[in-house]
Amino acid sequence: MIMGRKAIRTLALGTAMLALFAFIEPGAAPVFAASEIKAVVNKTAITSGDIAKRAAFMRLRRQKGDIGKLAKEEMVDEVLKRQEIARLGMSVSTADVDKAFERFAASNKLSAAQMTSILNQSGVGAEHFKAYLAVQMSWPRLVNARYGAKSKLSNQDIVTRLLENKQKPVTTEYFLKQVIFVVPESKRNAITGKRKSEAEASRSKFPGCDGAMEFAKNYLDVSIRNLGRVMAPELPPEWKPLIEKASGGTTGTRVTEKGVEYLAICNQREVSDDVAAEVVFRAEDVGKAENQDDPNSKKFLDELRSKAQIVYR
Numbered sequence: 001m002i003m004g005r006k007a008i009r010t011l012a013l014g015t016a017m018l019a020l021f022a023f024i025e026p027g028a029a030p031v032f033a034a035s036e037i038k039a040v041v042n043k044t045a046i047t048s049g050d051i052a053k054r055a056a057f058m059r060l061r062r063q064k065g066d067i068g069k070l071a072k073e074e075m076v077d078e079v080l081k082r083q084e085i086a087r088l089g090m091s092v093s094t095a096d097v098d099k100a101f102e103r104f105a106a107s108n109k110l111s112a113a114q115m116t117s118i119l120n121q122s123g124v125g126a127e128h129f130k131a132y133l134a135v136q137m138s139w140p141r142l143v144n145a146r147y148g149a150k151s152k153l154s155n156q157d158i159v160t161r162l163l164e165n166k167q168k169p170v171t172t173e174y175f176l177k178q179v180i181f182v183v184p185e186s187k188r189n190a191i192t193g194k195r196k197s198e199a200e201a202s203r204s205k206f207p208g209c210d211g212a213m214e215f216a217k218n219y220l221d222v223s224i225r226n227l228g229r230v231m232a233p234e235l236p237p238e239w240k241p242l243i244e245k246a247s248g249g250t251t252g253t254r255v256t257e258k259g260v261e262y263l264a265i266c267n268q269r270e271v272s273d274d275v276a277a278e279v280v281f282r283a284e285d286v287g288k289a290e291n292q293d294d295p296n297s298k299k300f301l302d303e304l305r306s307k308a309q310i311v312y313r
Contacts, residue, residue, distance in 0.1 A: 096137065
């Protein structure tokens with residue numbers, strides 16, 4: 001590895017486009033004083049340690065201005081985003097973040113271990129950087145879900161992209177049904193564990209999508225929803241790893257705001273047509289607005305701020 005200051009070019013990581021930084025001279029990790037609470041966002045504390053790590057990260061990004069103040073505000077924004085991502089269950093998976101981290105390291109001719117060492121030496125820390133990545137990768141999905149996808153790609157756009165790629169992209173097409181073991185909000189704490197056990201046990205008895213409605217009649221408060229055709233790039237991030245690992249025609253279960261759920265995979269196949277091409281190309285474009293002044297992202301964040309209880313100390 002080349003030591004010293006090394007400029008890093010801008011890279012696309014998964015669904016996030018990140019303006020990256022220059023490496024600092026390796027050395028001992030900065031020593032921070034004991035953490036104190038500097039802000040509370042909807043009962044979530046932001047400590048001086050959190051702010052110090054973000055300030056170190058901003059310096060690596062060559063941020064200008066009052067770094068301490070900017071770091072605190074960026075952390076407040078990030079906590080608001082993280083809370084909303086968690087509330088809606090739309091976070092990318094830990095595996096997705098780890099893969100993005102590895103791609104980032106590899107693109108700079110580093111191993112993940114070397115990247116971790118550099119981040120730790122800089123005072124940022126690998127876990128802080130991964131937490132940042134997770135929000136950067138998840139937030140555009142919320143904005144997109146809230147305000148709608150960008151306008152449909154035109155035929156000319158698709159043709160241009162196809163010419164650039166030489167051939168149509170291939171993706172997996174799924175036909176899905178959603179099985180929900182309903183848990184009323186008032187009974188969430190009392191029966192969720194029992195319902196999860198019921199849902200898990202029912203998977204081996206699931207007769208296939210054609211018999212789903214009759215199957216549901218054998219259980220109390222079970223709902224079946226037809227999700228129809230879904231392309232792999234359109235899979236919700238919280239379901240994607242479960243669908244990819246599915247066996248026996250059903251995914252593992254998830255506890256959600258509705259109850260305990262799993263998905264039945266009615267059919268899946270590899271497709272390469274104009275619809276698939278548009279979906280793949282659009283997925284490649286998701287998150288590019290992170291480096292731009294996205295009015296919907298700002299509007300959403302401003303709304304979260306207006307409703308939040310934020311206390312500075």
